[in-house]
Amino acid sequence: MLNPDQKIPCPICNATILFDVKQLLMGIQFGCPNCHASVGLASESKELVQQTMHKIEELKAGASK
Template identity: 35%
Template sequence: MMTMQQSIACPECGTKICFNAAELLHGATFSCDDCGTDIALNTASQDHARETMAAFERAKKTI
């Protein structure tokens, strides 16, 4: 599973929000240090993202 730190631009102010992809997939919320905006995945997106990552991990093993 992906554990590398990632970042995304805050949708409100553009500041970089750092997050852990694995934690995001498991429901964690991350906040912008400048304006306090939170980013998270809704439940349906979490399920879809976990399924996609599992398929990706399986595919990596075949190459």
């Protein structure tokens, strides 16, 4: 199930595209419900996104202590 907090604007029509970070990192593309444009993660960006998500999880864990 897609998290409604994980969303980006469509680069074509600006409609909201919901996505899942784990699926995005696996190479899944997400479609715009309005214009049907596909949005995905460039392979050269994958490592940076993985590192960023890891840091976010660390911050969440530290904040809950």
